[in-house]
Amino acid sequence: MSPSDSWGRFPRVEQRTRSLVWRSDALPKVDGPVLPHGLGRSYGDSCLNAGGTLLLTPGLDRLIDFDAATGVVRCEAGVSLDTLLRLCVPRGWFLPVTPGTKFVTVGGAIANDVHGKNHHRAGTFGRHVRRFELLRSDGSRRMCAPDENPDWFGATIGGLGLTGLITWAEVQLAPIRNPFVMQETVPFDNLDGFLRVSAESEADHDFTMSWVDCLARGKKLGRGLFYRGNFAPSQFERLPLAKSHLSHGTGLAVPMDLPGFCLNRLSVSAFNFLYYHRQRGRPSRQLVHYDPFFYPLDSVYGWNRIYGSRGFLQFQCVVPHATARDALKELLERSARGGLPSFLSVLKTFGDLPSPGWMSFPRPGFTLALDFANRGEKTWRLVEELDRVTREAGGAVYPAKDARMSPESFAAYFPQRDRFAAYIDPAFSSSFWRRVNPVSLPMPSLEGRGDSAVPPASLLALR
Amino acid sequence: MKKVIILGATSAIAQATVRLLAARGASLYLVGRNAENLEAVARDAATRGAPKVEFRALDLNDCDAHASLVERAWQALGGLDGAVLAHGVLGDQDASQRSWAAAEVVLRTNFLSAASLLTELANRFEAQKAGTLVVISSVAGDRGRQSNYVYGASKGALTVFLQGLRNRLAKSGVAVVTVKPGFVDTPMTAHVPKNKLFATPEQVAKGLLRAADGRKNEVYVPGFWALIMLIIRSIPEPVFKRMKL
Ligand SMILES: Cc1cc2nc3c(=O)[nH]c(=O)nc-3n(C[C@H](O)[C@H](O)[C@H](O)COP(=O)(O)OP(=O)(O)OC[C@H]3O[C@@H](n4cnc5c(N)ncnc54)[C@H](O)[C@@H]3O)c2cc1C
Numbered sequence: 166m167s168p169s170d171s172w173g174r175f176p177r178v179e180q181r182t183r184s185l186v187w188r189s190d191a192l193p194k195v196d197g198p199v200l201p202h203g204l205g206r207s208y209g210d211s212c213l214n215a216g217g218t219l220l221l222t223p224g225l226d227r228l229i230d231f232d233a234a235t236g237v238v239r240c241e242a243g244v245s246l247d248t249l250l251r252l253c254v255p256r257g258w259f260l261p262v263t264p265g266t267k268f269v270t271v272g273g274a275i276a277n278d279v280h281g282k283n284h285h286r287a288g289t290f291g292r293h294v295r296r297f298e299l300l301r302s303d304g305s306r307r308m309c310a311p312d313e314n315p316d317w318f319g320a321t322i323g324g325l326g327l328t329g330l331i332t333w334a335e336v337q338l339a340p341i342r343n344p345f346v347m348q349e350t351v352p353f354d355n356l357d358g359f360l361r362v363s364a365e366s367e368a369d370h371d372f373t374m375s376w377v378d379c380l381a382r383g384k385k386l387g388r389g390l391f392y393r394g395n396f397a398p399s400q401f402e403r404l405p406l407a408k409s410h411l412s413h414g415t416g417l418a419v420p421m422d423l424p425g426f427c428l429n430r431l432s433v434s435a436f437n438f439l440y441y442h443r444q445r446g447r448p449s450r451q452l453v454h455y456d457p458f459f460y461p462l463d464s465v466y467g468w469n470r471i472y473g474s475r476g477f478l479q480f481q482c483v484v485p486h487a488t489a490r491d492a493l494k495e496l497l498e499r500s501a502r503g504g505l506p507s508f509l510s511v512l513k514t515f516g517d518l519p520s521p522g523w524m525s526f527p528r529p530g531f532t533l534a535l536d537f538a539n540r541g542e543k544t545w546r547l548v549e550e551l552d553r554v555t556r557e558a559g560g561a562v563y564p565a566k567d568a569r570m571s572p573e574s575f576a577a578y579f580p581q582r583d584r585f586a587a588y589i590d591p592a593f594s595s596s597f598w599r600r601v602n603p604v605s606l607p608m609p610s611l612e613g614r615g616d617s618a619v620p621p622a623s624l625l626a627l628r
Numbered sequence: 629m630k631k632v633i634i635l636g637a638t639s640a641i642a643q644a645t646v647r648l649l650a651a652r653g654a655s656l657y658l659v660g661r662n663a664e665n666l667e668a669v670a671r672d673a674a675t676r677g678a679p680k681v682e683f684r685a686l687d688l689n690d691c692d693a694h695a696s697l698v699e700r701a702w703q704a705l706g707g708l709d710g711a712v713l714a715h716g717v718l719g720d721q722d723a724s725q726r727s728w729a730a731a732e733v734v735l736r737t738n739f740l741s742a743a744s745l746l747t748e749l750a751n752r753f754e755a756q757k758a759g760t761l762v763v764i765s766s767v768a769g770d771r772g773r774q775s776n777y778v779y780g781a782s783k784g785a786l787t788v789f790l791q792g793l794r795n796r797l798a799k800s801g802v803a804v805v806t807v808k809p810g811f812v813d814t815p816m817t818a819h820v821p822k823n824k825l826f827a828t829p830e831q832v833a834k835g836l837l838r839a840a841d842g843r844k845n846e847v848y849v850p851g852f853w854a855l856i857m858l859i860i861r862s863i864p865e866p867v868f869k870r871m872k873l
């Protein structure tokens with residue numbers, strides 16, 4: 166991927182890059198702000214640094230230790246979840262939490278405090294991080310753990326890469342007995358149907374997630390398919406763990422940008438219609454390898470290119486239980502109306518397990534993820550509207566997937582923002598951070614910090 | 629190769645090779661200059677499955693230390709059946725033209741220290757009538773060019789040394805494998821703008837091990853460099869000397 170954009174390929178910015186090589190090295194001295202950059206699987210601008218320098222971490226990809234008895238793995242921050250799976254699955258361990266792609270780094274998973282299909286059971290990735298080292302631009306190195314520098318631990322988990330560079334981390338994995346998931350698919354007719362199946366499923370299933378037909382309207386609004394599953398029961402234990410890695414280097418690839426007409430209203434409708442009716446209205450059970458279960462999109466490498474060169478905008482929000490029904494209804498209605506509908510729409514419950522991260526996005530309620538091909542102004546306005554609906558419902562929008570939220574929204578979604586700002590490394594910044602903290606907003610903690618903070622005026626100039 | 633000494637183990641290409649060897653279950657003895665970085669490579673290899681990994685920090689330009697180094701590695705792994713020589717410096721052609729001291733470091737690192745290590749290793753492998761010596765030379769050694777002839781000379785000398793050694797050891801069943809990478813995206817070329825000709829260290833490591841497994845003589849990695857260098861070698865000197873290369 167070219168380093169000038171993120172996974173959504175929107176926006177595009179001018180920035181420099183420096184590859185990091187050794188975890189013991191000092192941070193490179195450069196002009197302007199720096200920002201760590203893992204595998205660039207964030208959408209929007211949270212992993213971009215217009216006018217500054219990205220510190221590319223994929224060279225920090227060494228394993229340090231793995232204890233197959235306890236499932237504790239220690240590795241450099243640029244190690245990908247894919248590498249960890251190859252290491253740990255054959256020995257009976259799995260990621261405690263995984264996002265919908267395995268091509269993210271451990272550092273990126275911490276900085277966005279990522280969540281997976283088991284949020285209602287396991288919480289966020291940050292809950293399973295035992296400790297990590299944080300390298301700051303002043304050369305200091307801090308060990309961060311729940312009982313050691315807990316404030317730095319809390320600021321850095323979900324800290325958007327702004328508190329310094331995570332050089333290595335130690336993660337507690339989860340035991341598995343085989344690499345297969347018993348998956349059940351349950352169709353639901355509308356939003357109430359989703360809420361019902363969801364409530365029924367959470368107690369007995371580690372993993373849940375729903376696909377929503379974003380074109381269905383009226384009484385069918387919010388219809389879709391509910392996926393729930395657990396790692397396969399003990400009668401499947403004899404299935405070989407050792408040969409358990411499936412989809413690597415194989416499968417499809419999208420080699421170039423598809424022209425815009427490939428993705429029009431008609432093709433989105435057809436996809437959603439076929440997808441829903443494939444199920445023929447009946448629940449079904451099936452034993453599947455973990456790879457297609459957790460990472461259906463990874464088998465089409467570079468799938469983001471189906472949106473063409475203008476890229477796309479993701480939108481993911483969470484709304485609290487109290488307002489969920491009305492808010493989800495409005496969000497779905499608006500996105501179905503808004504011109505070009507969302508290609509993939511995902512709905513899931515967030516549980517109430519708290520994260521150690523101050524700026525962590527997940528919170529109790531329902532989370533909805535949508536993606537829209539970038540058609541300029543019109544798409545941006547739609548996403549801004551969805552942002553407003555979310556804020557009015559008392560919810561929050563996920564920075565890792567955002568390109569449009571307003572400074573006011575950001576302040577409302579992340580009440581610990583000021584406390585967090587005091588822990589930002591003065592040499593670090595991102596396009597996202599500058600966008601949601603324009604100079605006109607008071608940033609009280611900047612003054613109180615007493616170190617060589619970059620004055621906000623120059624931050625804005627770099628935008 | 630089950631018991632392998634890696635010289636210049638902190639090099640990007642060497643690290644990628646170490647990973648592949650570790651996954652195959654080889655025992656490793658790693659040598660480089662920086663102890664902290666060597667330890668990082670060693671732990672990575674051990675975690676990826678190498679049954680035994682030891683390391684030693686040493687400036688390989690200290691040729692007097694080579695005999696005892698190889699002896700230590702031999703003791704640590706209970707013999708050796710493979711060696712990978714990866715240490716090297718690109719140097720700065722301008723500096724090398726201005727000062728002999730700068731040029732000498734390049735020649736010493738890339739040629740003299742390698743020749744000294746190979747003498748030590750070859751004698752042991754010849755005596756046991758087994759083993760594989762894998763040495764990273766470079767396409768730059770195929771023809772001298774004004775833009776980097778000091779580096780090129782060091783690699784060209786190395787390539788010729790290896791040809792003679794291969795000739796000598798053929799009857800003993802010892803393989804001598806010369807690996808000539810083209811451009812590789814590593815810290816050595818961090819300052820060079822990248823283009824389509826650049827390979828990754830992983831690609832080179834794969835090609836290197838494929839050549840070692842097949843007991844090849846000289847290989848270009850990626851293979852298309854064989855064609856490029858054929859063309860470059862075949863330009864007549866009267867024409868070549870006027871070219872901007
Ligand atoms: C197909 C797909 C599915 C996804 N599904 C989910 C999902 O289910 N749940 C979810 O939560 N997210 C999901 N995501 C988003 C993705 O998991 C996050 O954006 C993740 O943080 C990306 O990691 P990365 O290594 O690519 O980091 P980047 O995107 O490169 O960077 C992300 C952030 O991490 C910081 N960072 C990276 N490395 C370090 C370091 N060493 N030290 C300090 N900061 C660092 C960066 O500065 C940046 O702020 C999905 C993304 C895709 C493409």
Ligand SMILES: NC(=O)c1ccc[n+]([C@@H]2O[C@H](COP(=O)([O-])OP(=O)(O)OC[C@H]3O[C@@H](n4cnc5c(N)ncnc54)[C@H](OP(=O)(O)O)[C@@H]3O)[C@@H](O)[C@H]2O)c1
Binds near residue numbers: 687809811815817
């Ligand atoms: N990159 C290319 O484009 C390219 C092309 C053709 C051939 N090659 C060859 O490939 C080999 C590996 O290089 P690379 O690309 O992987 O570059 P690299 O990452 O820069 O590795 C070079 C290594 O050599 C080590 N070294 C240098 N002098 C040493 C000494 N006196 N004693 C011990 N170690 C020493 C360095 O150790 P420190 O870390 O301590 O400095 C470093 O680890 C080299 O022989 C190079 O000439 C490279």
